[in-house]
Amino acid sequence: MSARVLLVDDDESLRVVLQKAFETEGFRVSHLMNGAAIEERLRTAGADVLVLSSDLPGLSGLDVCRTVRLDPVLSRLPIVLLVPSGEGQLRLTGLAAGADDCLVKPFSPIEVVVRVKNLLRRMNPALLDHMLKVGDLTLDREAHRVHRQKREVKLGPKEFKLLEFLMRSPGKVYSRSELKASLWGDDATVDERAIDVHIGRLRKGISLGKADKVIRTVRGAGYSLGDF
Structure with missing residues (x-):
């Protein structure tokens, strides 16, 4: 609650x-x-x-x-x-x-x-305990709501779960395999490239229509949520 x-x-x-x-x-x-x-x-x-x-x-x-x-x-x-x-x-x-x-x-x-x-x-x-906050991003796990710069961000269930995972350790670089496991567990039928699709949707959702680098791509390593 x-x-x-x-x-x-x-x-x-x-x-x-x-x-x-x-x-x-x-x-x-x-x-x-x-x-x-x-x-x-x-x-x-x-x-x-x-x-x-x-x-x-x-x-x-x-x-x-x-x-x-x-x-x-x-x-x-x-x-x-x-x-x-x-x-x-x-x-x-x-x-x-x-x-x-x-x-x-x-x-x-x-x-x-x-x-x-x-x-x-x-x-x-x-x-x-249900609240996560990184910079101007706030995620409420119970209400299933995300806000950025005091504006509500609409995300799909996979993008919400992905953002929650990234917000637990801002600045940490996660590999695609780690991010895949956070969303689908051990399901071997899911291609790791699906992560790129969900990262793209997440970026679009939290950018509020502006170009920014809240989620950073680290070549050869994976993705990281900026630690502001």
Whole structure:
């Protein structure tokens, strides 16, 4: 199952940008506009991490942090608090209230995603086991989705499996026989030259219509995914 993010902020434009950034990295995102229904949503729908603004209308993000930390069911939920520009002191207040991390606006959406990933690696690393990332390429094994430069890449099943194999060891050169084994096992009826066909399709898919050398041909040796 992909990691679930509950995103709470009354700024719709920020929610949209953050949701896109999280979904590009394979997260599933739900959102709320205020803090009043957070605890109920967490209990009914669940979440693996809570990302919320400190200055929510009604129940503030700080109050939500304190409430969650006192709840025996939710107390271990990772929380990232978003603090308004010019309110840097609130960062310390947020940490004291129970947030695991705080970011002061403005920030880049990808920074929020990175902070969340770092939290999950420490607190629940199994949630990220299905994700592979090399440079601007992201592959989600469970959702069977690939993104590059925040754009989804459509691949056939063989090309997906081939990319997954290459992404496990970026920079390593694999022979055609090794790549063939990754796709068909010991099937002797498959010609190794079939790998060239699938590499060509994979290149076309992940290049986004541009000429690049993400997948490198090494003469006499095989193929390698660039290690960026």
